[in-house]
Amino acid sequence: MSHDFQSDIDAVQGIGAVPTILDVICRTTGMGFAAVARVTDDRWIACQVLDNIDFGLAAGGELEVETTLCHEVRQAKEVVVIDNVAEDLIYCGHHTPATYGLQSYISMPIILPDGTFFGTLCAIDPKPAELNNPKVLGMFKLFAELIAYHLDANQKLELARASLMDEKATSELREQFIAVLGHDLRNPLASIDGAINILKREPQTDKALKVLSMMRGSVMRMSTLIGNVLDFARGRLGGGLTLTTDAEASLQDTLDQVVAEILSGHPERQINLSYDLQHALPVDHQRIGQMFSNLLGNAVTHGSADHPIHVQASIIDGELHLSVANAGDPIPASSIQKLFLPFKRGEAESSMQGLGLGLYIASQIAEAHGGRLDVSSDDVETRFTFRMPAR
Incomplete structure (x- = not known):
């Protein structure tokens, strides 16, 4: 028997009701042999069998299809039924009953919901x-x-499983590619940043300094995007976000450094700072800086250039509150629900540009610290607020 039909045999034998069906058929009709057969134009293969008359055919066994009446059932897709071969006007001289010594026979076509002929349910x-x-x-x-x-149903389930496996493999390959690409992009970006630093130390015209500042802003934005992509890939590949907490370093210094970096690329913007931090906090300063940079960079890029950005950091009722607020067009309510999802942006708003990873990564950093990131937006301002226990 060809291995091509093993999947059909397995599929039939995987249906738990089939043995019971064959047993009920034999008990109800008094017949001794019942089977589910896979029938094609040139093959007849038993998928499941109940043999109480020693017919000698087991599951996986094969008959010459031309010697069976199932061949006719396949062609007409209609049941063939014989009560008594000797008295049947059509089949009394037929070669099939004579070949197999049959007097009673029934074969019902098994037709799949899409109209495909699979085989027969038969008894002799x-x-x-x-x-x-x-x-x-x-x-x-x-x-x-x-x-x-x-x-x-089994066929559709197998197709769904295969599709999911293909999708999973494609997703893993894509995320591995993203991770490798992110690493490879960081080296030339570091070279560009180093060149900018060298040029800034040399005498330059005001126009050249402005261009260098613009370049520094672009480098910072690219560095943030690469960092976001790498963090996303790490999370999807199982590494997740890791924290290295430091309870001694000053959070204000971390925030000031981010503000200075943002202003170096956008010297024309005004950022108002308000701090009320009574003591150091056990946080991962690099991650908090990354989150803050995402929020502040988002405000610079999407907020109104004619209004200052307001940054507040304080401890309120045992919680650290870090917020970034900017004026500008409000974020649509339909988009707010998607802001912290990966690759989700406002469909029609220019304020939702980029890869759509920055706010997702920021929310992941907030959760890793046992906190949360919230957003509110109206005609007056858009405000992102990070809250975490001030342990």
């Missing part, structure tokens, strides 16, 4: 049987339809 016996009546025909039809729907 060397003695006559009362088969050609509504009770038996209805039973066979019901069982054949039940088997067909099980086969169809």
Whole structure:
């Protein structure tokens, strides 16, 4: 038997009801052999068998399709039923009953929901049987339809599993590519940043200094984007965000450094700072700086250039509150629900440009610190607020 049909045999044998169906058929009709067969134009293969008459055919066994009446069932897609071969005007001289020594026979087509012919549900016996009546025909039809729907459901399930495996493999390959790409982009970006620093130490015209500042802003934005991509890839590849907390370093110094870096690329912007931090906090300063840089860079890029950005950091009721607020067009309510999802941006708002990873990574950093990141937006201002326990 060709291995090509093993999946069909496995599919039929995977239907738990089939043995019971064959047993009910034999008990109801008094016939000794029942089977589910896979039938094609040139093959007849038993997928599941109940043999009480020593017919000698087991599951996986094969008959010459031309010697079976199932060949005719496949062609017409109609049931063939014989109560008594000797008295049947059509089949009394047919070669199939003579070949296999049959007197009673029934074969019901198994047709899948899409109209595809799979095979037959059949039964045979060397003695006559009362088969050609509504009770038996209805039973066979019901069982054949039940088997067909099980086969169809299993096939769809296997296709879904294969699709998910392909999607998973593609997703993993994509994320590995993102991680490698992020690492490879950092080296030339570091070279550009180093060149900018060298040029800034040399005498330059005001125009050249302005261009260098613009370049520094672009380098910073690219560095942030690469960092976001790498963090996203690490999270999806199982590494997740790692924290290295420091309870001694000054959070204000960390925030001031980020503000200075942002202003170096956007010297024309005004950033108002308000701090009320009574003591140091055990946080990962690099990650907090990354989150703050994302929020502040978002405010610079998408907020109104004619209004200052307001930064507040304070401890309120045992919580650290760090907020960044900017004026400008409000974020639509429909977009706010998606802001912290990866690759999600406002569909029609220019204020939602980029990869859509910055706010997602910022929210992940907030959660890693046991905190949360919230947003409010109206006609007056858009404000992002990070809250965490001030332990």
